[in-house]
Amino acid sequence: METKFSIIKDVxxxxxxxxxxxxxxxxxxxxxxPTETVYGLGADALNATAVxxxxxxxxxxxxxxxxxxxxxxDIEPYVMEIPEVANKLINKFWPGPLTIILKKKDIIPNxxxxxxxxxxxxxxxxxxxxxxxxxxxxxxxxxSANISGRPSPTDFQRCVEDLDGKVDCILGGMQSDVGVxxxxxxxxxxxxxxxxxxxxxxxxxxxxxxxxxxDRAIMEKPKEGLKPKAPGMKYxxxxxxxxxxxxxxxxxxxxxxxxxxxxxxxxxxxxxxxLTVEENVMEYTEGDCIxxxxxxxxxxxAKSLFEALRKxxxxxxxxxxxxxxxxxxxxxxxxxxxNKAAGFDIIDV
Numbered sequence: 409m410e411t412k413f414s415i416i417k418d419v420x421x422x423x424x425x426x427x428x429x430x431x432x433x434x435x436x437x438x439x440x441x442p443t444e445t446v447y448g449l450g451a452d453a454l455n456a457t458a459v460x461x462x463x464x465x466x467x468x469x470x471x472x473x474x475x476x477x478x479x480x481x482d483i484e485p486y487v488m489e490i491p492e493v494a495n496k497l498i499n500k501f502w503p504g505p506l507t508i509i510l511k512k513k514d515i516i517p518n519x520x521x522x523x524x525x526x527x528x529x530x531x532x533x534x535x536x537x538x539x540x541x542x543x544x545x546x547x548x549x550x551x552s553a554n555i556s557g558r559p560s561p562t563d564f565q566r567c568v569e570d571l572d573g574k575v576d577c578i579l580g581g582m583q584s585d586v587g588v589x590x591x592x593x594x595x596x597x598x599x600x601x602x603x604x605x606x607x608x609x610x611x612x613x614x615x616x617x618x619x620x621x622x623d624r625a626i627m628e629k630p631k632e633g634l635k636p637k638a639p640g641m642k643y644x645x646x647x648x649x650x651x652x653x654x655x656x657x658x659x660x661x662x663x664x665x666x667x668x669x670x671x672x673x674x675x676x677x678x679x680x681x682x683l684t685v686e687e688n689v690m691e692y693t694e695g696d697c698i699x700x701x702x703x704x705x706x707x708x709x710a711k712s713l714f715e716a717l718r719k720x721x722x723x724x725x726x727x728x729x730x731x732x733x734x735x736x737x738x739x740x741x742x743x744x745x746x747n748k749a750a751g752f753d754i755i756d757v
Contacts, residue, residue, distance in 0.1 A: 426540050681698055
């Protein structure tokens with residue numbers, strides 16, 4: 409398959425390029441496009457044959473449900489009902505990095521929802537994404553635009569690395585602002601439950617609806633036989649080629665443990681990368697340091713996380729040592745991704 413590449417610098421000036429991409433969607437094809445969270449790999453969510461191409465391009469298990477993306481808040485064509493709490497969340501956080509799970513109508517094929525009677529739906533806060541959806545005249549099913557299990561892409565070039573020759577079109581825009589996938593809230597249950605943490609934190613959600621809770625199981629190793637209700641709940645995700653180990657605990661002890669592990673593994677002839685933060689980068693002299701931002705700015709760390717993991721692959725690392733973060737606010741989303749990248753290999757100090 410020959411992949412068409414288009415760089416979008418301005419939505420109005422480059423609308424014809426987006427329109428060309430929309431034609432691929434209309435004709436049952438696949439298009440990679442930017443969103444504020446990560447880049448997505450999209451197809452017509454209402455076309456089962458088109459959706460199957462997403463799974464094939466990614467190598468994604470078909471029991472892993474997809475999220476559908478819309479260009480407006482009018483979602484009645486796709487869902488059975490919209491509870492009051494869902495309306496409140498939509499009015500507050502859309503467009504934005506929030507996915508809401510609702511009971512689906514039959515118009516959504518089973519392949520899109522992984523045979524569930526519910527579907528995750530969101531309105532992205534990215535002009536290119538919304539214009540593509542609008543011009544496609546449908547809702548677009550789109551997981552992250554990477555080979556399944558790999559770190560999600562937050563810029564155009566990483567999408568090309570993974571999917572050139574596997575999709576019809578790749579639209580390039582700016583780097584993703586949030587850097588981790590959307591928060592997912594299941595509104596088919598009472599109280600609503602967060603099934604995946606993201607840029608909209610639990611604290612932000614509780615300001616709108618105090619009853620919302622987080623499913624603490626998402627911070628633990630997935631159980632055997634789990635049928636996922638949302639993307640990212642079952643399979644190993646976000647993993648680079650290198651083994652990832654998280655070092656978590658009091659800061660001084662964490663740094664000392666990382667230095668000890670760097671020295672030990674380099675003596676064994678291994679290439680070591682350290683995912684660190686700006687202020688302590690000079691602490692390390694033997695491993696390759698990849699700075700994700702200040703420890704006081706979790707938003708910068710989240711935005712940098714997946715690209716940092718991919719840079720470790722560029723450096724051909726054998727081992728990645730990552731600092732852990734407090735599981736509060738955006739730190740919950742960061743640790744959720746790190747835990748999955750590491751296969752829950754965590755050393756507490």
